[in-house]
Amino acid sequence: AQKITQTQPGMFVQEKEAVTLDCTYDTSDPSYGLFWYKQPSSGEMIFLIYQGSYDQQNATEGRYSLNFQKARKSANLVISASQLGDSAMYFCAMTPIQGAQKLVFGQGTRLTINP
Amino acid sequence: IAGITQAPTSQILAAGRRMTLRCTQDMRHNAMYWYRQDLGLGLRLIHYSNTAGTTGKGEVPDGYSVSRANTDDFPLTLASAVPSQTSVYFCASSDHGGTGNNEQFFGPGTRLTVL
Numbered sequence: 001a002q003k004i005t006q007t008q009p010g011m012f013v014q015e016k017e018a019v020t021l022d023c024t025y026d027t028s029d030p031s032y033g034l035f036w037y038k039q040p041s042s043g044e045m046i047f048l049i050y051q052g053s054y055d056q057q058n059a060t061e062g063r064y065s066l067n068f069q070k071a072r073k074s075a076n077l078v079i080s081a082s083q084l085g086d087s088a089m090y091f092c093a094m095t096p097i098q099g100a101q102k103l104v105f106g107q108g109t110r111l112t113i114n115p
Numbered sequence: 116i117a118g119i120t121q122a123p124t125s126q127i128l129a130a131g132r133r134m135t136l137r138c139t140q141d142m143r144h145n146a147m148y149w150y151r152q153d154l155g156l157g158l159r160l161i162h163y164s165n166t167a168g169t170t171g172k173g174e175v176p177d178g179y180s181v182s183r184a185n186t187d188d189f190p191l192t193l194a195s196a197v198p199s200q201t202s203v204y205f206c207a208s209s210d211h212g213g214t215g216n217n218e219q220f221f222g223p224g225t226r227l228t229v230l
Binding site: 004033035037043044045047050091093095097100101102103104105106107108 | 155
């Protein structure tokens with residue numbers, strides 16, 4: 001079984017600062033994918049970034065980067081130069097690469113960016 | 116391009132009633148999914164379908180059924196609604212087995228209240 005743990009229920013950050021959202025995972029699958037989604041107050045789920053367990057380099061997408069430490073089973077999301085629009089819920093999720101793509105989500109972190 | 120549409124947007128339902136949540140995608144994705152989102156629990160997978168004609172159970176399938184008669188549609192049925200099924204329901208789709216990261220694209224959600 002897979003499990004995602006996000007230990008930060010809420011975080012408050014000043015605008016323009018960098019922020020790291022923690023995510024640890026547990027799985028017995030030999031290969032897997034890790035995702036981060038953003039959910040603003042409007043409710044939609046927005047894909048941010050993906051990391052495959054076999055990828056040698058950490059994933060980056062604009063201001064988002066994923067600090068993947070396989071031995072520690074962690075996949076932290078780093079947002080550089082935070083903006084007011086980054087205020088939202090952030091979910092870490094994972095799925096096996098092979099077989100059914102059944103996403104398992106963490107409980108989420110509510111990020112608030114202060115001006 | 117609509118992506119994924121869900122209907123209704125919201126619904127208040129009496130306990131014991133039958134309800135079908137509709138989901139349609141126009142991306143020709145082979146895989147589709149239903150999740151529920153409750154406060155503090157993140158998203159949990161209810162049912163999934165890797166391809167038209169096949170379905171599978173997720174983490175919380177009890178009280179729900181699905182069908183996948185064609186590629187585009189994936190309705191979720193509550194045969195006899197109970198108050199614990201009050202939740203926000205998200206439909207998602209992905210290009211399972213294709214190139215890329217198998218990112219799941221989410222619909223806007225259906226807010227269901229069972230009284």
